[in-house]
Amino acid sequence: MNARWANAWRGGTLGVALVLALLVFRFWFSAVLPMTGDEAYFVLWGEHPAGGYYDHPPMVGWWLTALLQASRAEWFLRLPAVLLPGALALVAWQLARPLGSERARLAAMLVLLQPASVWNVLITTDTPVILFSVLAVGAYVAALRARNPPRALLWQGVAGLLLGGAFLGKYFAALLGVGILAHVLLARRDRGRWAGFAVLVLAALPAPIYNLWWNNGHCWVNVLFNFVNRTADAGFQAENPPLYFVCLAYLATPWLLIALWRQRAALRAAAQRADVGAVLWLAGVPLLLLFLLSFEKSVGLHWLASFTPLLAAIGAMALPLANVARLLRWSALFAVAHVLLIGVICTLPLETWRNSSAYDGIVLTVRADELLARLQPWADDYLFATDGYSPAATLAYHARRPFAVFGEGSYHARQDDFLTDWRVHDGGRVLILRKSEPAADEYAPYFERIALQHVDLHGVRYTLVLGEGFRYAAYRDGVLTRVRDRFYRAPAWLPRRADSPCEFCMRYFPDDTGGMLPLKPR
Incomplete structure (x- = not known):
């Protein structure tokens, strides 16, 4: 049995079957998974096309604007994320191909079986960053392999354009740029390295220049968010560096990291090749910088996802083939475990999570249509609002009508500051849906009259604050002034x-x- 299984792996039959099964699973999961709050927030970007947005540069908003012209179905809006692992696997195959067809196949399979390639079907700002970053690495390595200078310069230009595209997804794509600079400065000795780097930089520069130009005319919003507002709580926390390694081990898989460490002599030998060494630098430098950042701030899974596919490619390019085949088997079992776990979770009744502190948010997300049906008696006369961006975006997506964010909110996801003009609602009616009971005097200054009602849904009691006679001047002085002072001081x-x-x-x-x-x- 083991021999037949090994032969099936080597022949590719079992691998192809597994990849097709995973693709079917990803399409199914993207269709049954309710739209999450973050995704719904980015759909809101797509519904209001702009040159940029509060939190980040605009790339995912532009993608969603295009997709929304065809459909609002969750599976359709998530298509870029569903198909992303295939694109990453193709890059890994291209990186490993000169070292042999078997290594190329194993590289692609290792990427396709990484955990994020199994379950991550979410369309977020990370989707374009991951895609363009890995494509940029592929183009940079293609430039190193090019046999004539004009072709090498062309690939360097392509790498720069792709790096710029990644930057227009999220700022931390600049870490890849630092990796490229480090490779040029410290590793490369070829005569064309500086000319190629200059072409790459010139091709990448329009993206950050555009972003700076847009921010300069729009309150510097995503510069303030990324470098001022969200760093206010930065500081050393002892659990963050270990957590970084846990996240890295999970995304890259522990057995791959262990194999790379145990076979570091083979890794050093393989890195003598210019292309293998380049991938190692372009993955290693950003991951090292993120590790250093973990001493000041928690580094989440999504920050690492642009670079862990490169580790899989490095493993396939550098390790002995027998070792890579064993890694692939472990990864296949891990992928199957993810599929089974997600399948079980999706079949469990909603009430399974009743004792979870997040249950009220789960019900709001999974049963949004039922909750919206309970709000219909007030739909014609009230501006609908919530006290946070996630429920507001989720309900707006399902209702296809605006849900404002009433109150100060958090430093995250403040696009509603530009979508809702509170002046036009002066004297009007506002319905504020909350997951918790408000303090008795919390809303009194901002309305002439207030009534509270409750909506019970699947064991959760939501509170409706029905405010009449909205006092815009009091809201400006009591809430919007704090918002200005906290989030818009440059x-x-x-x-x-x-x-x-x-x-x-x-x-x-x-x-x-x-x-x-x-x-x-x-």
């Missing part, structure tokens, strides 16, 4: 364009000089 080193002041500040505080205020100590 450091002095950020330039201000007199012809394009901060939209949020000018809307509610037109007397502020230039629409932006200096940063206050926190």
